[in-house]
Amino acid sequence: MSGDHAHKRHQMESGSVDCNSHKHKDKYKDKEHQRERDNSKNGNSEHRSSSEKKHREKEKEQLKHKEKRKEEKFHGSDGKYRDKENGFASPPSIKVEEDNGYYHSIKHEKSLKRERDEDEYKHKPKKVKVENENKVKKRRQEDDSDYEEREETRKPKKRTKEEKKDTTGGRKKAKNEPEEKWKWWEEERHTDGSKWKFLEHKGPVFPPPYEPLPGHIRFYYDGKAMKLSPGAEEVATFYAKMLDHEYTTKDIFRKNFFKDWRKEMTSEEKSKITELKKCDFTEMHEYFKAQSEARKQMSKEEKRKTKEENERILQEYGFCVMDNHRERIGNFRIEPPGLFRGRGDHPKMGKLKRRIRPEDIIINCSKDSAHPRPPPGTRWKEVRHDNKVTWLVSWTENIQGSIKYIMLNPSSRIKGEKDWQKYETARRLKKCVERIRAQYREDWRSKEMRIRQRAVALYFIDKLALRAGNEKDEGETADTVGCCSLRVEHIRLYPQLERQDFVVEFDFLGKDSIRYYNKIPVEKRVFKNLQLFLENKQSEDDLFDRLNTSILNKHLQELMDGLTAKVFRTYNASITLQQQLKELTSPDENIPEKILSYNRANRAVALLCNHQRAPPKTFEKSMQNLQIKIDEKKKQLSAAKKEHKAAKADARTLRDEKSKKAVEMKKKAVERISEQLMKLEVQATDREENKQIALGTSKLNYLDPRISVAWCKKWTVSIEKIYNKTQREKFAWAIDMADDDFEF
Template identity: 45%
Template sequence: MTTEKRQYSSDEEDTPLSRTSKRRRAAQLDEEDDDTGEFDSDTALSQVSETPNGRTPELEEEKTTRIEVKSEPTKKPRKKQATGLNKVKKETSTRKTKTSKSKIKKEEEGVGEEEEEDGGYKWWEAEKEDDSVKWTTLKHNGVIFPPPYEPLPSHVKLYYDGKPVDLPAKAEEVAGFYAALLGSDHTKNPVFQKNFFNDFLEVLRECGGTQNNIEIKDFNKCDFTKIFEYFELQKEQRKQLSSQEKKQLRLEREKLEEPYKFCELDGRKEQVGNFRIEPPGLFRGRGAHPKTGKLKRRVYPEDVVLNLDKDAPIPPLPEGQKWGEIRHDNTVQWLAMWRENISNSFKYVRFAANSSLNGQSDYKKFEKARQLKDHIDAIRKDYTKNLKNKVMLERQKSVAIYLIDVFALRAGGEKSEDEADTVGCCSLRYEHVTLNPPNTVIFDFLGKDSIRYYQEVEVDKQVFKNLAIFKRPPKQPGDQLFDRLDPSILNKHLQHYMPGLTAKVFRTYNASKTMQDQLDLIPNEGTVAEKLLKYNAANRTVAILCNHQRSVTKNHAQSVQKASDKIKELEWQKIRLKRAILQLDESELKKRPKYFEELDDLTKEDEASIHKRIIEREIEKCHKKFARENDKRKFEGQELLTESDLKEWLDKVEETRRNYEEELETREIKLKSANTTVEKLDKQIEKLDQRIQVSAIQLRDKEENSQVSLGTSKINYIDPRLSVVFCKKYGVPIEKIFTKSLREKFKWAVESVDETWRF
C-alpha cells in the first residue's frame, strides 16, 4: 500500500503472569511516550519515572461504544470557551460571576467549595501561583501487599527425572508460576524456559537446595504436570461457587480495600490510581523480549518508599516490619514507589486518572500541543530549507523532524542488549529503510511495544536523496541511519522554536489537528448511530496515523457471526410481522407492493436455523435463571425452586417451538392479541428497521476497527475537548464517546468548552 502522508499500531498492555492475581484487561493511558520507543507496563501499576510535568500512565477500562438510534438531549452550550490554563480568568468570567455569589451564600451556610451542586474541585477555574508545588497536605493509608504464599498440599509436587521433589516454599512458589502456564505459548518459548529455569535455580540455591537432596540440573527432566493439574482443579472449584458466594467474596475484598482507595489531598478526598503492590510472578514482556520468563520477585514493606506530608500519620504495619523510607516531597505526585528487579526501574502508586493533578497534567499536555500551531509553519520552513544544508548534522535533524512531523514517528533512542529491539526515528538502522526511486520509502521496524511498523510511503524528493546519502557505503545492516543524532540533540534543537517543545508534542499536535480536520468534514445529519460511525472513522484515521495497531482478537470471528445472526433474526421478525399484516388485510399487498417484496428473502432452511437458535437460547436462559434463583434463595434461607418450576418454564419454550414449526409449514402467524391492527404492526416494523440499521452499523464498525486500537488515540493523543465539541455540536450524548471513568478523567474538558471551540 502506498500513501502520500501519514501512517499508523496499538499500545497493548502487558499483564503480570501470576496465579495469585486475576489478569485484567485494560487500555493503557500512556500519557508519556518515552524516547526509547517502548513503555513497559508489565504491571497494572504506573511505573514510569517521575517527569517534570508530573504526567504518568494509568490503567483505564476500555468499553466498546454501544451505538443506539435514540438520541438524548444535550446540555445547553456555554457561551465562553477555554483556551489555556494561564487564561482561566478570561475563560470562566461568565460562570465565575455567577458562582462567586453562590459561593458566598454557601460559605454563609457552612457549605464547602468541594460540595457544590455539580460536585468536585474545579481546578481549571482556580489560579495556581507555584506550579512546582503539587500539594500542601497529603494523607493516605499506604498500599495493599499481595497475600503470603500458601504451600501446596503434601501430595502435589514437582517431579524431576520421575522422582518427587521436596521444594522449599520460596522455590515451590516459583515452580508454581511456571506450572500455572503449562500449555500456553509462553512455556513453549525457549527464551521463556531458559530465563525461568535460571531464576528458579537461583532461588533454589538461596534456599539451600531441595529438602530431599535431589539436585536439579536439566530443565527437560522437570515435570510440572501435578502442580498444573492441582491449579486447574482449584480453578474449577472457584467456577462452581454460586453467584451469591462470589458476591460475598467480592464484598469482603472491597471492604478490605476501601481504606486504600482514597487519600486526602489538600483537604480534599481524591481517588488513588492503584494501591496494590504487584504480586510476584513471571515476566512476559512484549514481542520477543529478551527477559521474558524471568522472575518478578515479591515486594516487601522495606522495599517501599512512602510519600506524605510531615504531619500525616504513617500507615501502620504488622509488628517486626517497617517501611523502606518515608518522604515528604510535595514537588512530585506519587504516593508510594519501589524498585522492581526486572529492568531495575521504579514503579509508582499515583493518583487516579480523574484526580485534579492528573487532570492538570493532561490539560498542560494538550495546551502545549495547541501552542505548536503557532510555530509549526516556521519549523516546517526551516527543516525544508535545511534538507540541503552542507552540515551533515543539520541534514539529519531536518530529515528526522520531517519524518516525525509527517509520519508521526516516535523520537527513538539507544537500547541495551537486555531490552527489546524496538526503535524510533533517531535509532533507525540501515536495514529498517528500503529506498525505491524516485521517492518511495519502505519503513519496516519494531516500534513501541514491539508493534511492527511497516509502511510504503512517498516522501519529499530531497528527503529521499538524504536518506540515500545516510545509507552510503561503508554503512551496512546494523549501522545507525542517523549516526550523528539522538533524541536529546533533537529536542534541544526544537526548544529554540518553543519552550518545552519535544518530538512527543508533534504526535499529540498532529493527532489532534487530524481529528479536528476530520470532524470538520462530518455533516450534521443522520441518526446518532450514523454520526458515531463517522466519529469512529475520524478516530480511526488518527489511530492509523499514530500506528495504533492491535491483533485481531481470538473471538472476533465469533463476535461478527453473532452480530450477523442478530441482524438475520431481526429481519425474520420483520418478515413475520408483514405476513401478519397480510393475514389481517390482504388488500395491503396491492396498496404497498414494494413494502412486501422481502417476504421471500429468507428460505425455509434460514428460518428453521433462526428458530433453532432462538429456542436453544431460551432453554439456556431457563436453566441459568433456575440456578441463579436457587443460589439467591439458598443464601437468603428461602424455599428452593423445584424441578417442576423449571419444567413449567421449559414447557412454555416447547410450546413456542411447536408454534414456530407450524408457522414454517403454514406461513400463518399466531397473533398474540385480538386487538392487533395493521397500524400497530407497522409501528413495530418501523422499530425493527431502526434496530436493523443500528445493528448493521455496529457490525460494520466492529469489522473496520478489528485491527486498529481507537482507545489509545482517543485517550492519549486526541484533545478530549474535540470529542466534547463533537457531542455538543452534533447532539450526541457524551456517554456514547466517553465511559464513566473517562468522563471523570476529562471532566475539565466536558465543562470548559462549547460547540464553537477549536483545537
C-alpha cells in the first residue's frame, strides 16, 4: 500500500463526512424503511426452482444479441470492445521486498529490545496489560462512540517502568495457567499500510499422495474388468467417490469429467475407453464406502490416535507467528485434487482439479524468519516477503486460473481489525444514509439516463439489500447476476397486482445460483423509470445499460468516503437486527423466549439478505420426533396437574405437614414440566421457522457483533446462547468492548 493509500485509509476511518444532523431523523426513517421492506419481502418463499432451466434454454439465442449490446454499452458502435481472454491468469510477477529494517525474528527479540522500546506500539509483548476498571470503562465508551476519532488522535503509549522491565506484561505466568487472550483491539494499528512486521510459519500441509487401489477392486469397461494406469485410476476414483452425488447425473459434469479423464489416460486406455456410459465404477464406489464405514467403526484407541495426530499437525502447521503473537491459520491444508464442484449451471463442473505441487506454491513470510521448508526433493515456486498482504501461501488453480490463498483464522488480529473497521464504515453510513436517500430520490428525475439508472439501482441495493453485481466472464461461470448486471428478463412490471400499485417482480439467480424471487411495490417514479429502461430492449439486454459497479462505486465514494455498494448490505443488516431486537424482545419473556426473539430478529436479516439453505435431509423426521416429545410432555403435564389437585384435596382433609409437603412437591413438578414443555414448543417453532433459512451467514458476516453483545448484556442472556465457541473467538473484540447501551 502506498503512502497515499495509507493516508486515504486513515481518512476513511476518521469519518470525514459530516452527517450528524440527520441522526434523529434517520432512526424514524430506518424503521419506516424496514416496515416497507418486511411487507414486500413475504413473497420470497419459493426456493431454487427451475428458473435455471429457463436460462439454459434461452442462452444460445441470447448470446448473439447480448454480445452486441455489450459492445454498444461500453464503446458505442465503434466496435473497439475486445473480448476477455480465456480467463486464465498469467503467473504472478515476482515481487521481492527490500529489507527495510522492520523485520525481526522472535529469536532475535533480545538483541532488538532497544528498538522495541523506542517503537513500542509496533511490537507488544504477548501478555495483556492489567487496566483498572475506570480506564476500561472509559476506553469502551470511547470505542463505541467513535473508533475512528480514537485512531486519529491516539499516540503510541508510553510504557511504565514495570512494563519496560518485564515484557511478559508485569507478572510471571503460573504453571499450567491458560494463556491469556491477546487484546489486540487495545493496541495501536499499523498506519504505514503494512499488514505485519514479522511473519513466520511452517508452510502448507499437502494432501497424502495417491494410494493405488488394491488388486481385487476393479474397474469395468463394457462389462469387462480393466486395469487402469495409476494416473487414470486416480482420476477415476474421484468420479467413483461421487457416484451417489447428483453431480454425476448432470450432462456437463459427465462431459467435462470424461474429457479431462481421457487426458490422463495412456494412449492404449484412450483407444479403449471411448464412452462414459460403458464405464462401471461401482466396485470402486463400494470400496470407498466400506472404507468410510470402517473409519466410523474404528476403536476408541484408533480414534484417539487419529485425533492426536491431527492435533499434532494442527500445532505444527496450524499456527504462525505474526508480530510476536502466535496466531491461528485459517486453512493450512492445500486443496486435494478432485473434480471441480461448481455451483448452479457451472460450465466447468466435473473438470479435473489438479494436484498442487510444492513447485506451484508461493510462500510469503518475513525475510528474517525461519522459512518453511519444501518437502524433501522439491522446491517452492517462490519465496517472497511482501508485508503489504495478509496471505501466507498462494497458488494458482487450474480451473479458472484464479489465485488461492492460505490466510489467518477469523479470530486473528489481522481479520478482526478489518471486521471491526467494516462495521465502523457501516455506522458512518448510518449517519448520512438519509442524505444519500434524498439524493437518489432527486436523481430519479434527472435528465440524464445514466443518473436515473444509477439512482434506481442504488434504491434497489438500499431497499432490497441486493449485491452490487459485477460483470462476469460469459461461458466461464454460471449465469448469475446482481443489481447492476440485472437483465430485462429478470424483472416484470405490474401497474397493479394483488391490490397494490406499481409492483416489480424480481426473479433471478444470485450468488451461488441461489434464486432471488420477490414482489415489491415501488414508488411511482421508480416504476416509470423502469418502464423507460425497458423500452426497445430484448429480454437478454441489460436493465441498467448505462451502469456498472465501477461507476456506481465511484459515485458512492463521492457521497461518503469508503462507501461502496457492499456497505449498504452491512448497514441494512445490522440496523435491521437492532430494530428487530428492540421490537421483539419483551422484559417479561423468559430466557428461551428471549432467544427465540433473537433468532427471529436474526431471521429477519437472513430473509432480507436472501440467505437460504437446502432444508436438512432429516428435517421432517426430526420435527416428527420433536412433536412426539411435545405430546408426551403434554400428557405428563396433565397427569402432574391431576396429582397436584389430588394432593391439595388430601392436604385439605388431613391438614398435616406431610401432605402440605406433598402439595409443594407436586406443585414444583407441574412447574418443572410446564417449563420443559414450553422449551420444547419454542424449539419446535424456532426449527420450523428456520427450515430454509441460513442464520449463520448473516451472523458471521453482516451483523455488528456489538449489537448482539449489548442485547445479551441488557437482558442477562449468556453470550454462549447466541455465539458458539468459534463465533466467540471471532468476536472477542466486540464481547470485550460492547456495553449494554451500545447503539449501532
